Each structure stands twice: as structure tokens, then as C-alpha cells.
Amino acid sequence: MSLAGHKIKVVCRIRPFLKTEKPDDAVAVEGTNVLRVSNPRDSTKDVKFNFDSCYGPDVDQATIYRNDVRPLVETMFSGMSATVFCYGVTGAGKTHTIQGTETEPGIIPRAVEHIFMHQQRDAYDYDIRISYYEIYKEAVFDLLKPHDPTLAGLPIREDANRKIFVAGLSEKRVTSYEQFDSIYQKASGNRRTASTKLNNHSSRSHAILTVQVQWQDDLSSGKTWCGRLHLIDLAGSEDNRRTENGKDRMAESSAINRSLFVLGQVVEALNTGSSRIPYRDSKMTRILQDSLGGESLGMMIVNVAPGEAFLQDTNNTLNFATKSRQVVNKPVAYEVVEQRWSAVDRLQHHRGAAAALLAGRAGKSAVIAVGGGIKRRRSDETMDHHSGLLTDGADSVAVAGRQHVAPGAARPARHSDGSIRNGGGAPLPQQADFVQRAVTAKFQEMEQKSSSASNEIMERVMRIEQQLNDNSSRLDSRVVIDMFTPATKLKTSRGWLKHARELEQKGDLEKALVHYEEALRYAPDLNKLEVHIDKLRVRLRRQKRRSSIASHGAANVRVGEREGERRREGDSDDDDDWIKRRARGQAAVSPKSLAFVPPTKAAAAAAKPSIALASKPKTAVVASKPLLPVAAAKSNSAAAAVDGQAPKRVKLLSNAAAAAAAAPLLAKGQKSVVGRKFSGITEGSVHDRRISFGSSLLNPFVVGGDDFDSDLQQRLDRKAVVSSALTTKRLEAKSSAAARINRMLAVPPTPGDDRTDKDFVLQGSSDSDEEEEEESFKAKSRRRGGGGSGAAAAARVPGSLGVRGMVEQRRQRQLAAEVEAGGGSVVEKENDLFPQSLQDTRASNGHSKPQKQSRAGGGNGGEAEPRLSLDQFNEICQASALQMINSADVKKIMKLQGIGKRRAEQIQACVQAEGPLVHVCDLQTRLQFKNKLILGILSTFS
Numbered sequence: 001m002s003l004a005g006h007k008i009k010v011v012c013r014i015r016p017f018l019k020t021e022k023p024d025d026a027v028a029v030e031g032t033n034v035l036r037v038s039n040p041r042d043s044t045k046d047v048k049f050n051f052d053s054c055y056g057p058d059v060d061q062a063t064i065y066r067n068d069v070r071p072l073v074e075t076m077f078s079g080m081s082a083t084v085f086c087y088g089v090t091g092a093g094k095t096h097t098i099q100g101t102e103t104e105p106g107i108i109p110r111a112v113e114h115i116f117m118h119q120q121r122d123a124y125d126y127d128i129r130i131s132y133y134e135i136y137k138e139a140v141f142d143l144l145k146p147h148d149p150t151l152a153g154l155p156i157r158e159d160a161n162r163k164i165f166v167a168g169l170s171e172k173r174v175t176s177y178e179q180f181d182s183i184y185q186k187a188s189g190n191r192r193t194a195s196t197k198l199n200n201h202s203s204r205s206h207a208i209l210t211v212q213v214q215w216q217d218d219l220s221s222g223k224t225w226c227g228r229l230h231l232i233d234l235a236g237s238e239d240n241r242r243t244e245n246g247k248d249r250m251a252e253s254s255a256i257n258r259s260l261f262v263l264g265q266v267v268e269a270l271n272t273g274s275s276r277i278p279y280r281d282s283k284m285t286r287i288l289q290d291s292l293g294g295e296s297l298g299m300m301i302v303n304v305a306p307g308e309a310f311l312q313d314t315n316n317t318l319n320f321a322t323k324s325r326q327v328v329n330k331p332v333a334y335e336v337v338e339q340r341w342s343a344v345d346r347l348q349h350h351r352g353a354a355a356a357l358l359a360g361r362a363g364k365s366a367v368i369a370v371g372g373g374i375k376r377r378r379s380d381e382t383m384d385h386h387s388g389l390l391t392d393g394a395d396s397v398a399v400a401g402r403q404h405v406a407p408g409a410a411r412p413a414r415h416s417d418g419s420i421r422n423g424g425g426a427p428l429p430q431q432a433d434f435v436q437r438a439v440t441a442k443f444q445e446m447e448q449k450s451s452s453a454s455n456e457i458m459e460r461v462m463r464i465e466q467q468l469n470d471n472s473s474r475l476d477s478r479v480v481i482d483m484f485t486p487a488t489k490l491k492t493s494r495g496w497l498k499h500a501r502e503l504e505q506k507g508d509l510e511k512a513l514v515h516y517e518e519a520l521r522y523a524p525d526l527n528k529l530e531v532h533i534d535k536l537r538v539r540l541r542r543q544k545r546r547s548s549i550a551s552h553g554a555a556n557v558r559v560g561e562r563e564g565e566r567r568r569e570g571d572s573d574d575d576d577d578w579i580k581r582r583a584r585g586q587a588a589v590s591p592k593s594l595a596f597v598p599p600t601k602a603a604a605a606a607a608k609p610s611i612a613l614a615s616k617p618k619t620a621v622v623a624s625k626p627l628l629p630v631a632a633a634k635s636n637s638a639a640a641a642v643d644g645q646a647p648k649r650v651k652l653l654s655n656a657a658a659a660a661a662a663a664p665l666l667a668k669g670q671k672s673v674v675g676r677k678f679s680g681i682t683e684g685s686v687h688d689r690r691i692s693f694g695s696s697l698l699n700p701f702v703v704g705g706d707d708f709d710s711d712l713q714q715r716l717d718r719k720a721v722v723s724s725a726l727t728t729k730r731l732e733a734k735s736s737a738a739a740r741i742n743r744m745l746a747v748p749p750t751p752g753d754d755r756t757d758k759d760f761v762l763q764g765s766s767d768s769d770e771e772e773e774e775e776s777f778k779a780k781s782r783r784r785g786g787g788g789s790g791a792a793a794a795a796r797v798p799g800s801l802g803v804r805g806m807v808e809q810r811r812q813r814q815l816a817a818e819v820e821a822g823g824g825s826v827v828e829k830e831n832d833l834f835p836q837s838l839q840d841t842r843a844s845n846g847h848s849k850p851q852k853q854s855r856a857g858g859g860n861g862g863e864a865e866p867r868l869s870l871d872q873f874n875e876i877c878q879a880s881a882l883q884m885i886n887s888a889d890v891k892k893i894m895k896l897q898g899i900g901k902r903r904a905e906q907i908q909a910c911v912q913a914e915g916p917l918v919h920v921c922d923l924q925t926r927l928q929f930k931n932k933l934i935l936g937i938l939s940t941f942s
């Protein structure tokens with residue numbers, strides 16, 4: 001039986017005036033179902049509302065129950081679900097209506113009493129259970145259990161019949177009204193209430209009591225029916241200006257108002273036929289889902305507070321109630337409400353299924369009917385359909401406790417070999433025993449499987465729910481994965497694995513690793529995969545190290561080529577490209593760094609070797625013109641090797657020479673050897689460079705010999721020791737630099753100071769600052785080819801000699817000295833500073849000073865220039881920084897380390913207002929700059 005569209009029943013009740021209220025006639029009942037309300041905008045006019053029933057303030061609880069609620073409760077005994085909920089503003093009498101008082105019991109006690117009376121009257125054995133919970137601040141709490149603040153709210157779920165239920169909610173079986181009353185009173189004490197300005201016992205939550213009645217109408221039929229009654233006391237909508245709620249009450253109030261707002265939206269959506277009904281937008285509407293447009297019977301009691309004071313609220317409430325009246329439910333008839341299988345039914349079903357299975361294995365179809373003489377149930381039919389094992393019961397004969405085969409159907413027979421085959425006639429007793437045993441065993445097995453599976457599923461669901469509650473704010477990926485079934489996990493894992501393998505085959509190890517790791521997340525038991533991932537990680541690390549070494553090696557050589565230029569990461573496009581090409585075997589050496597030509601015959605022919613290679617060179621000769629001073633300083637052994645018979649180590653050559661040296665090897669097809677050796681150079685060079693600063697005989701640009709690899713290996717082994725020593729050195733250097741800066745900061749020199757530090761700026765130059773200044777200007781103008789303008793020079797600030805100016809000055813003086821001493825002309829001179837100091841280094845190491853061919857007649861008569869000490873260099877930095885600062889040019893100033901536009905403008909203003917700085921440290925006194933910043937400025941040039 002099913003009821004066609006059933007509109008929600010709306011009943012209106014006006015509470016009497018409280019003692020504190022001043023009576024008026026703003027709201028009144030006319031007849032039995034009309035409510036007259038003064039128009040809140042114009043009190044001279046009235047607004048009328050029609051409802052199913054309207055009750056004035058003097059109507060008692062019993063009348064309302066008898067007239068409207070009782071019929072609904074009765075529907076329970078037809079296996080239906082019904083919901084009664086009270087709606088209204090705070091203090092309108094909802095709790096009074098649904099719960100009542102001891103002297104005036106409300107709907108709940110009356111309904112339960114009615115159910116028990118029904119039980120006594122009927123012959124059925126009713127199983128009555130109650131559950132009671134509240135929705136407090138959008139969380140569901142079980143009221144039948146003592147309140148535990150540490151517990152998170154319970155989740156709301158939907159069962160297979162799309163019925164809403166609260167997972168994990170406790171149910172209590174009640175056998176008498178007294179028992180119910182004691183439980184209910186205790187549970188009501190757990191409900192959250194508080195005093196507000198409008199209600200001393202204001203409900204702060206929505207409370208839902210569910211009474212479930214279950215019974216079996218006929219033992220032989222096995223039909224179990226279940227009717228449910230939901231009695232809901234909604235919290236009242238609140239105007240916080242009137243309730244004067246505090247912070248806590250406000251939070252509760254906003255949750256209440258929000259859920260009531262969603263309720264309004266649900267009703268609106270139902271009335272407009274919207275495709276989306278926002279039930280899920282609040283817990284309360286989710287609970288009411290079945291009662292609003294669902295399959296329950298619904299009734300809303302609209303509680304109205306009388307008096308003008310509530311007129312606006314009353315109007316809103318009644319408008320909403322009017323809209324709700326249009327909501328149509330489609331209650332489902334009791335015959336499909338719920339059907340439970342008894343254990344006997346299940347056993348019989350499985351017996352039948354197993355017997356059919358056996359018959360099927362025997363090669364013949366069998367039509368076996370099962371059952372104890374009872375009529376077929378709809379659920380049986382469903383099972384039959386799914387299993388495909390049982391056929392229409394109309395053809396079958398069912399006798400309790402025995403199996404019967406349909407007339408004409410094949411029957412199993414026992415043959416001499418004991419096997420069961422198809423045969424005619426009635427089954428033998430042995431056959432019946434055998435089938436019975438097989439069926440029982442099968443049944444037990446299936447039972448076990450299904451119970452363990454359902455246990456497992458339940459456990460999983462509970463675990464997931466727990467995790468979801470624990471991680472309500474964020475959905476952890478573990479939680480998400482846990483939601484998958486084991487089969488899905490495995491499938492997903494396989495998908496990741498497939499992709500990972502493809503990527504690995506393509507050589508994209510990094511991505512492959514990520515995919516493998518994903519696969520492992522879904523299938524953490526795959527030990528082999530774990531091992532494979534570990535291996536892949538090692539491979540990847542190696543690969544990265546190699547490529548890092550390669551790139552550093554290239555950069556290292558580039559450092560040599562650019563002679564002291566600071567290596568900047570990211571400017572190695574060509575080298576990166578080269579590295580890639582090298583990996584493909586298309587390039588031998590970096591185009592920028594080493595002068596190693598591509599292995600083409602044309603290049604080989606074009607190149608003219610400037611050095612003879614040994615007859616059986618075991619190594620490639622790789623060279624680059626520029627040398628780091630230290631590399632050259634350590635190149636004695638290499639030079640010796642060049643002069644010797646077996647050039648196992650060869651000094652760096654010019655680019656062309658290196659190309660020429662490499663060409664024969666390449667031409668002879670020793671590309672691989674060259675490659676390997678080159679690879680050795682590249683790989684080793686990073687470490688070599690570091691080590692060569694120490695004591696190694698090899699320098700980074702010299703390579704060769706069988707012992708190279710072993711030597712390299714040894715040095716790599718010592719890498720850790722050396723690098724830690726280097727770190728210590730660097731730290732020492734840093735701290736000493738900092739100390740120096742601090743010294744400078746402590747006693748800032750002034751232009752008038754007597755410089756006792758002979759290393760300062762220009763060693764051996766004029767004693768006075770004026771002379772020094774003049775000298776620097778001269779040097780500057782000389783560097784510019786004498787074109788320096790006097791005005792520009794005059795604008796220079798004392799002590800602001802630039803780095804280039806100083807270098808130029810020194811060079812000029814040296815040249816003059818050389819010309820004076822040797823009388824020869826300087827034909828060509830190195831422009832760079834370092835080759836000279838390199839020579840000085842060699843000289844100071846006791847080696848004969850090599851004479852450059854280009855210095856015609858130069859001899860070695862020139863006075864060796866003293867090395868530029870670190871202090872000198874710092875002073876140069878200082879001077880340069882000052883020059884930039886005193887230029888008062890924002891753009892220039894901004895080039896200093898740590899100086900942004902704002903600071904630069906500050907400095908500019910300061911210089912313009914107070915004149916040029918004498919010392920960078922003056923920034924501290926003038927502009928309150930920190931020492932750290934001054935250190936940064938100075939480091940611009942270091």
C-alpha cells in the first residue's frame with residue numbers, strides 16, 4: 001500500500017501570555033484553522049493564515065495530541081515512518097508542546113504511552129526501542145549516553161533504502177512506559193539548555209527522539225515490520241539583539257539560525273521543484289530529509305508567541321509555515337518498508353543454492369525449490385534474480401525440511417564409483433545425506449565468509465568514520481586511501497606501477513620514483529616494490545651527483561676561463577646544453593670552458609699541435625689558456641711531464657693547442673677513451689680544484705695517466721677531510737674579515753689620519769692625502785687616455801679611488817719602472833692583474849721567473865710588484881663603495897649590496913645635504929645603518 005502525495009500537516013499553536021508579558025490581541029485564532037495576526041507594518045490591518053489546525057492559548061496538550069498527533073502515531077503500526085516537529089521562535093512553547101511538564105505531559109510522553117497501550121491491546125510482540133540525540137552546533141550527540149566533551153559528533157548516514165540514520169547512535173529497548181520515562185528524563189538532562197533573556201530554559205540544540213516499533217505479524221511468514229516515529233524539538237530562531245546573548249550563546253545561536261535558514265531553503269526548493277534540495281547543508285535538514293519531501297509522514301507544529309512584541313517573528317514563522325504546507329511527501333507503504341530474513345530462511349536459501357550448484361556441476365540443470373511451505377517473499381525473488389540459481393517457485397514443490405525436485409527435472413544419482421551424476425528417479429537416501437552434508441558445509445562456509453566480510457567492512461567503515469571525525473578540518477590522504485576497498489587499492493596501485501615502469505623505461509627516473517611511491521602507498525605490502533624504490537633512489541642520487549659534478553666541473557673550468565669572475569649559477573646555458581649533448585656523445589668538451597674541439601676531421605686538420613704528444617698517449621690533453629694562480633703554481637710537475645717522455649700529466653695548453661692535442665686521439669677512434677678521461681676530468685675537477693688548493697700534485701686542468709683514476713679516487717676519499725678543513729678556513733676568513741670591519745667601525749679613519757698601515761690603498765705613494773688624491777686622478781685620466789675632464793676629477797672625493805683606477809695606477813708605475821730599468825719598450829703587456837701576481841707567486845716559491853716571449857727585451861729587470869694583500873683589497877673595496885655612495889646617484893648606489901631604492905635615496909639625500917662620506921662607516925653615524933649592512937656594502941666588491 002502506498003499513499004499518494006501527502007502534504008505536510010501544519011498545526012499552529014499559540015502559547016498563553018507569560019506573567020511577565022503584557023496581554024494584547026495581536027494574534028488570535030478564528031475558527032479551527034485560521035490564525036489572525038496584526039500586520040506588523042500597519043497595526044490597523046490584519047493578516048490571516050490558514051493551517052490544518054489552529055489552537056489558541058487555552059487549548060490543552062491532550063486536545064492537540066488527540067486531534068492531530070495520535071493519528072500520525074497510529075501509522076507506525078502500519079510500518080510507516082512519521083515525524084512531528086515543533087518550529088517557532090525562542091520561547092514560543094516548542095519544548096512545552098513536545099515534551100511538556102509533569103503536570104501537562106507533551107507529545108513525547110503521550111505518544112510513547114499510546115504505543116505501549118497499543119502493545120497491550122494487540123497480540124503482537126512489539127520490540128520497542130528508543131534513541132535520543134541532539135544536534136548542537138552542527139554536531140550530533142547521543143543523549144542516551146552521558147555527555148563526553150572529548151567525543152566528536154556522530155556522522156549521519158543513508159542506508160540502502162535511502163533512509164537517514166545516525167551511525168553509532170545507541171538504541172535502548174524499553175518494555176514499559178515507566179522504564180521509558182526514567183530513561184527519557186535522564187537523557188533530557190543531558191540536553192543543552194541555557195538561560196537567555198527571552199527564555200529561562202532555552203534549548204540550545206535540536207533534539208530528536210526516535211521511537212522504533214518492530215514486530216513480526218506472522219511467525220510462519222517471517223515478516224518483520226518496523227514503524228518509526230520521530231519527535232523533534234527544534235531550537236528556536238533567535239534575534240540576538242533581543243536575547244542579548246554572550247559569546248557562547250552567540251555561537252549556538254548562529255548555528256541554530258543557520259540550520260533554520262537551511263530549513264527554509266529546503267522548503268523553498270521543494271516548492272519550486274528545484275533539482276537540488278539542500279538537505280545536506282545542515283545536519284537538521286539532513287535528519288528531516290525523510291519528513292520533508294521524503295517517504296515519511298510529516299507534521300509541523302508551529303508555535304507562536306502571542307503579543308505585539310513578537311509580531312515580526314510571528315509573521316516570519318507563519319510565512320514559513322505556509323510555505324511548508326505546500327511540501328508534498330510520498331510516504332511508502334508498509335509492505336516494502338522493511339523485511340528481514342530469518343535464519344531458517346537463509347539456511348533454506350543457501351541449501352537450495354548449494355543443491356542447485358551440485359546439480360549444475362553434475363552437468364544437468366536442476367530446478368530446486370526451497371522453503372518450509374511458506375509463500376515466497378519478495379526478498380527471495382531478489383536473491384534468486386541475483387544468484388541465478390533458483391527458478392520460479394511456481395514450478396516447485398516445497399516441503400519443510402526436505403528438498404524436492406520439480407517433476408520432470410533431472411535428479412542426481414549415485415553411480416558405482418560414488419560420484420553423483422544425473423539420473424532419473426527419486427534420490428537415494430545416501431544421495432540425500434550427501435547433498436545434505438554438502439549443503440550444510442557450503443552454507444557454513446558462505447556464512448563464515450559473509451560474516452567475516454561484513455565484519456571487515458563494518459570495521460573499515462568505523463575506522464574511516466573515526467578518522468573523518470578526527471580529521472574533520474582536513475582530509476588526510478591516508479583517510480582517503482583508507483576509504484578504498486582492498487581491491488580498489490590494488491587496482492590503483494597497479495595503475496601507478498604501470499606508469500612508473502613506462503617512465504623508468506624512458507629514463508625519467510625522477511618521475512618514475514614518484515609513481516612507484518604512489519603505487520606503494522596504495523599497496524604498502526609489496527615488499528619487492530619497496531626494494532625497487534630503494535634501488536631507484538640510489539640510482540637517482542648517483543645520477544644527480546654525476547650531473548651535479550658535471551655541471552660544477554664545467555662551471556669550474558669556466559671560472560678558470562673567466563679568470564676570477566664570480567661563477568653565477570644559471571648562466572651556463574651553453575654548458576648545460578653541452579652536458580646534454582655530451583650525454584648523447586655529440587660533444588666532447590664544453591664549448592665555453594675547455595678548448596676541446598668536437599671530434600671532426602676538419603677540426604683535427606685545422607688544428608696545429610703546439611706540443612708533441614707521446615707515442616702512446618694514454619690520456620687526452622686538455623687545456624685552457626686561463627689559469628687560476630694556484631693551479632699554475634702547482635703545475636710544476638705538469639710542466640715537467642710535458643718536457644718528459646711520457647706525458648701522463650700535461651700542462652694546460654692554449655685552446656688551439658688543446659684542440660690539436662685532442663684531435664689525433666679522436667681521429668683514431670679513441671673517442672671513448674677521451675670521453676672517459678674527459679669525464680674523469682670533469683668529475684674530478686670539482687674536487688681537484690679544492691684539493692689543488694691544498695697539496696695535490698694534480699691541478700684541475702691537467703689530467704692523464706693510468707694513475708689518474710686511482711689518484712682521483714684517493715683524493716675523493718680524502719674529500720670529506722679536506723672539505724671540512726676548507727670550511728674551517730673559510731669560517732676563519734669570514735670571522736677575520738668581520739673583525740677587520742669591526743675594527744674599522746670602531747675607529748673610522750678620517751682624511752687627516754696618518755696611515756700607518758703600509759698596505760693601505762697605494763703602497764709607496766705620496767704621504768699626504770692631497771698627493772694621493774692627485775695621483776689617483778692622474779691615474780684615472782691616464783686610464784681614460786688622458787681624456788678625463790678636470791671638472792669630473794674635481795668632483796672626485798678624497799679617498800674615492802676606484803678599483804680599476806688603482807690597478808691601472810699600479811700597472812702604470814710598474815711599466816714606468818720597467819722602462820726605466822730595462823730601457824726597452826714594452827711591446828705588449830698583460831691587461832690582467834692575476835698573471836702578474838701569478839708570476840710573483842712562482843717567484844716567491846723559488847722558481848725561475850718565466851719570461852714571456854711577448855716581452856721583447858724586457859728581461860727580468862722590472863721590480864717585482866708586491867702581492868695585493870687581503871687588507872689592500874678590502875681597502876680598495878672600501879674606496880669603491882665610497883665612490884659609489886658619494887656619487888649621490890641613486891642608480892649607482894643601488895648597485896651596492898643590500899641597498900634598495902629607499903635606502904639609496906636616503907644615502908643620496910644625506911650626501912647632498914651633509915656632503916660626501918669619508919668612510920663607509922659614516923653611514924652608521926649618519927643614517928643609523930647597521931654594521932651588517934655596511935659589511936654587505938663592502939662585500940659588493942669582494
Ligand SMILES: Nc1ncnc2c1ncn2[C@@H]1O[C@H](COP(=O)(O)OP(=O)(O)OP(=O)(O)O)[C@@H](O)[C@H]1O
Binds near residue numbers: 090097199235303
Ligand atoms: N501552552 C503553554 N501553556 C503554558 N505555558 C507555556 C505554553 N507554551 C509555553 N509555555 C511556557 O513558555 C515558556 C517558554 O516555552 P518553551 O521553553 O517551551 O519555549 P521554546 O519555544 O521551547 O523556547 P526555546 O526555543 O528557547 O527552547 C516556558 O516557561 C513554558 O512553560
